[in-house]
Amino acid sequence: MLSIRELLVLAVIIFVVWYGYRVYARIDSARTRRAADQARRSANKKPELDLVRxxxxxxxxxxxxxxxxxxxxxAR
Structure with a gap:
């Protein structure tokens, strides 16, 4: 049988793993969103033209x- 102390330790371990996964998922989501934004900006960028008088x-x-x-x- 598990004692109260063991149950509390188990609950803390589960909470730490769950919270660590949430932090990792948030960082990964921000990284992929940043990469998608950068790809979209580079795709929308029009080439520059050199103008000659x-x-x-x-x-x-x-x-x-x-x-x-x-x-x-x-025309002016």
Whole structure:
């Protein structure tokens, strides 16, 4: 038969294991959430464009090969 002292020790051990599992689960959840947020941010990030100033009209363009200058200059 188990004495009261042994039952209390058993209850404390069960509580410590249960609480340790909760802390571990919370840390793991935060880690996976942080990784998912970081992956989502990097997936939504658009590539940056280098803009070049057109020597004829002064407009900033991303691809000089497809740019057609307006005879009146850029719209202001």
């Amino acid at each position: 057109c020597p004829q009209c002064g407009a900033y363009i991303s691809d000089p090969n497809i740019h057609v200058c307006d005879p009146d200059g850029p």
